[in-house]
Amino acid sequence: MHGIEAPESPRLTVVLAGTSSDSHTWNLIFLQLLLAEQGCGVVNLGPCPSDRMIVAECLRVTPDLIVLSSVNGHGRVDGARVVRLLRRLPAMEVVPIVIGGKLDIAGTAGTPPAGQVEADGLTAAGFTAVFGDQDEDVRRFTRFVASVPARACA
Numbered sequence: 001m002h003g004i005e006a007p008e009s010p011r012l013t014v015v016l017a018g019t020s021s022d023s024h025t026w027n028l029i030f031l032q033l034l035l036a037e038q039g040c041g042v043v044n045l046g047p048c049p050s051d052r053m054i055v056a057e058c059l060r061v062t063p064d065l066i067v068l069s070s071v072n073g074h075g076r077v078d079g080a081r082v083v084r085l086l087r088r089l090p091a092m093e094v095v096p097i098v099i100g101g102k103l104d105i106a107g108t109a110g111t112p113p114a115g116q117v118e119a120d121g122l123t124a125a126g127f128t129a130v131f132g133d134q135d136e137d138v139r140r141f142t143r144f145v146a147s148v149p150a151r152a153c154a
C-alpha cells in the first residue's frame, strides 16, 4: 500500500500487516497514520498477506517492531500461527511483535478481562503484547510504541 507520507528519518521501522484471512483495510490505514505520527517508517503489507509473505518481508526489512491487525475475528488463530513461524527464526527471536483489533468472532476483542483467554493464548504463542479494539487499547498501543527502542545496529 502506498501514498502515506513517511518521516524522513524514522525513529523505528515497522512492518504492519493484516492476517492471511482478513480483507479489512481501513484498520491498516488507521494504524499506518498513527505509526507515522509517532515517527515510524511503515512497511504496510496490506490485507490478506500470506504467512509466507509476512515472514519474507520481516526477514527483508528487519524491522524494529512488527504489528499485526485483526478485524474479521480470526486473529486468535491466524496471528498465533504466523507468530510461531516468526519466532522460529533467529533474526525474529527478540523483535517486539504485537497484535490487536478484534481477535475473536465473539467480539471479546482480546481486551482483558473479557478477552484474557485470547490474550494469554497469543502471548504464549509468541506475541510481546496483545491489544483489543477499544480506544483505550489504541492509547495503550501508542504508549507501547513510544517505549520500543530502535535497534542498536540500525
Ligand code: B12
Pocket: 021, 022, 023, 024, 025, 026, 027, 030, 031, 067, 068, 069, 070, 071, 072, 073, 074, 098, 099, 100, 101, 102, 103, 104, 105, 106, 107, 108, 131, 132, 133, 134, 137, 138, 141
Ligand atoms: C467495512 C467492513 C467490511 C468490508 C471491508 C472493506 C475493506 N476494504 O476494508 C467488507 C465488506 C469486505 C467486510 C467483510 C467482512 N466483514 Co466486515 N466490517 C466492515 C465494517 C462495516 C467497518 C470496518 C472498518 O473499516 N472500520 C474502520 C477501521 C478504522 O476501524 P476497525 O477496522 O474497527 O479498526 C479499529 C480497531 O479494531 C482497532 N484495531 C484494529 N487493528 C488493531 C491493531 C492494533 C495493534 C491496535 C492497538 C488496534 C487495532 O483500531 C482501529 C481504530 O479504532 C465493520 C463494522 C463496523 N462498523 O466496525 C464490519 C466488521 C468488522 N466485519 C465483520 C465481519 C464478520 C466480516 C465478514 C466475516 C462478513 C462475512 N460474513 O463475509 C467479512 C470478512 C472478510 C474477510 N475475509 O476478512 C464483523 C467482525 C466481527 C468480529 N470480529 O467480532 C464486523 C465488526 C461487523 C459486525 N458487527 O459483525 N467488512
